[in-house]
Amino acid sequence: MAATDDILTRPxxxxxxxxxxxxxxxxxxxxxVYKAPTAAAALELIAAVGRLAEEQNHHPDLDWRYNRVFLRYSSHDAGTEVTPRDVKAATAVSAAAAEAGAGAEPGLYRSVDIAIDSDDPAGISEVWRVALGYRKGRFGDLVDPYGRGPGLWFQETSTPNDNRIHLDIHRSKAESGAVLDKTAATGALMNRDHAPNWVVVTDAQGNRLCLCTEEGHGPDLPEQAPPG
Incomplete structure (x- = not known):
């Protein structure tokens, strides 16, 4: 078991x-995300990741898509935060990927959360938790215990938007610029007041989404919720 004092700060x-x-x-x-030369090579990389996971007793969330392997390490027993075990595992996997001839494409790792505006989150969250089969997360959000579905969180506000549900799409800051430019080119309204943490996008019919980065997130930082 990892102690909470093992949790790494953002710095x-x-x-x-x-x-x-x-x-x-x-x-x-x-x-x-690692791109292997072939699907067979991707399977060999997956096997190597599995061996490392057993040796270290630390297992990632892993998804295989033809010749690409999507990976996420987090210490669930430390409250789903990053600890030295995750760094150690990522270091070992990087070496295994290089040996397998797989190239890193971290910009492909996209995360999607669903956000619901509500003036009473406690009054509705249990409905969604039970219906989805989710569990409560770190900050009152709801998460898929198997890491398959999108996260769900409730944006508490006394003035819920007419369109109460929106998506938060998370990409790394290093790879977010091109997506922001392409989204703006569609003619969407781009509210950059909170960039680079997030940009609120509104389409021509008033539907919203937030393009988010890792800026402003971390165990030692106050959790900032996109206003959507």
Missing amino acids: QIDDALAGLPDWRYRLGGLVT
Whole structure:
């Protein structure tokens, strides 16, 4: 079991990532995507990741898509935060990927959360938790215990928007610029008041989404919720 005093602060995480160019920080975890030369090579990389996980007794969330392997490390027993075990595991996986001839494409790792405006989150959250089969997360949010579905959180406000549901799309700051430019080129309204933490996007029919980065997130930082 990991103690909460093992949790790395954002500066410590950023220092670790300086030596892990394949990886990015994302909502309490380290994430990346590896592209292998072939699907068979991707399976060999997955097997190597599995062996490392057993040796270290620390297992990632892993998703295989043809010749790409999506990976996320987080210490669930430390409250779903980053600890030295995640850094150690990511370092070992980077070496295994290099040996397998797999290249890192961390910009492909996209996370999507669903946000609901509410003046009484406690009055509705249990309905969504039970219906989805989710559990309560770190900050009153709801998360899929198997890491498959999008996260769900409730934005408490005394003036809920007419469109109460919106998406938060998380990408790494390093790769977010191109997406912001392409989104703006569609003619959407771009509210950059809180950039680079998030940009509120509104389409021509008034539907909203937030394009978010890792800025402003971390165990030692006050959790900032996009206003959507």
